[in-house]
Amino acid sequence: MAEKETEISDLGEFGLIDRLTKDFPISNPETKLGVGDDAAILTFGEKDVVVSTDLLLEGIHFDLRYVPLQHLGYKAAIVNFSDIYAMNARPRQITVSLGVSSRFTVEHIETLYAGIRRACEIYSVDMVGGDTSASVTGLVISITCIGDVNKGEEVRRSGAKPTDVICVSGDLGAAFMGLQLLERENSVAAGQKDFQPNFAGKEYILERQLKPEARKDIIELLHKEGIKPTSMIDVSDGLSSELLHICKASNVGCRVYEDKLPIDYQTALMAEEFNMNLVTAAMNGGEDYELLFTVPLTDHEKIEKLQGVKMIGYVTKPELGAALVTRDGAEIPIKAQGWNAFNKV
């Protein structure tokens, strides 16, 4: 801790909240009253309101040894925006609750907030409330995101129909490989003073892990092209897990083709370097924050023209189950092996 940093106890809870929130801009007319009362007041007219929440815990969801606080704040906001886009809705407001242990200074928390603020600016989301408290243990970040959607325009997980085409935005597995890289460099660095990790040529997978984006652009693109998905979910726990969520909610099965999975070359190189199975990384890695959605077969041609969206398979009747079709035509049942915070270590 540098000499001139400010201890949180010097400001107190209200002083800290005032300092953190004092010049957050309000960019949505839907935000009638922001921070500073018992509750925020929002005004959505006739639109429906969507709400999603995420809890991030130190030691479970992030490791401060290699995640800069500003990136952590940015990502904490983004993962919530992603849930709102996955409803075909638009994020408008967030509340941010923090539990902070005494090893953090006011400046640390300001850095974390700077990341949250940056995400709010880029995605035009207002910070409207929260709760800041001491924590006797690690850092706790709880964000709730509120959005809006025109009545009848929401897209749930439950609308997929047999013969629908399964689509995914961007590419998969990169965030997972980025995490492997960070963990390796961190363990190599352990105990070595002035160790400089070599990240050249690996910027993309690192950025995917440390500073992911939510696919606002895809939602806008689909809207512009007049495509309304029949079902949608964001890829947070891994493609396998999300496919199973859609299959369960829609009561359908699916076939996804190994050779259609979108994978960036940095992801592939890294998997080779680590001697890891690339398909497993793409299917189960998670933290991609891409959109997985289904469209009617009749939208096939429209989707084909879209930049950044790939068709990876199709929806089947439920009795066929969910399977990955390998390059040699074998069908492997899809099981959720995504990240699970309750797995025994």
Add this chain to the structure above:
Amino acid sequence: MAEKETEISDLGEFGLIDRLTKDFPISNPETKLGVGDDAAILTFGEKDVVVSTDLLLEGIHFDLRYVPLQHLGYKAAIVNFSDIYAMNARPRQITVSLGVSSRFTVEHIETLYAGIRRACEIYSVDMVGGDTSASVTGLVISITCIGDVNKGEEVRRSGAKPTDVICVSGDLGAAFMGLQLLERENSVAAGQKDFQPNFAGKEYILERQLKPEARKDIIELLHKEGIKPTSMIDVSDGLSSELLHICKASNVGCRVYEDKLPIDYQTALMAEEFNMNLVTAAMNGGEDYELLFTVPLTDHEKIEKLQGVKMIGYVTKPELGAALVTRDGAEIPIKAQGWNAFNKV
């Protein structure tokens, strides 16, 4: 841990969420889609939406040595409802995020949820989402509450005017004295097997600490009597702290009379037994979850007739500051000495 309890890792995250949320009733037509998608969908028509959030951390906000899990769940929900009522709004939905360490079993979490559920049933609030995760440290409970209010009917902290009458519901200081009692019995019990604490005649202060209620009834009563407060806040951190919030937000001062403070006789007896200052307990104890509000002087007679509401002082010009008028007529400046999670221990 009993032999037949279920470890959380046996169910996994999704299994646990399914089990916890499977038969939560939906009681509000405003809840269009509850648990089970990327986000919940709510529909409020032309009403404004209010949102508030609270983070409760083990070791800071509660001590599991003397707080039963079911009561903890109930209280965690109630403190959020209280914030919504303090806007003159009505709570409709909550999201619940939990961070749970491995020493908890599925049954423990079900007990916690049973308390949340009971609160939801009594206050007609729907549980619509959340996030459940492992925690490497203590129990983390983050609840966000969403409510609605007719446009223009919200009551903020900022509307108090000089000559307004200051009112408070219920009584003050009881939850604080209940906590003192629990802490004493806990330290007496330490190391004594089969110790039976003696709580006879102290049920009220214990209930105020362990199972507080939100003042839905007061909001309904004010509405029925045609009284719209000019400002309002709930008493969570202590009367002093809340008075200062209203004074700051409304740019006013206040005078509150020591002999008008509503205090239950169990609170007074306990303060005497502990040799503690009763006025300090009432002013700074906190966790009362009563409503502190101001009304125009012209509503004086209406308020006088209300059961469970007491007039404790009046609003002044800002330059007079905030002060407590003692029984002998002395004015003591009010300072926030309420509970502050960032105070150095």
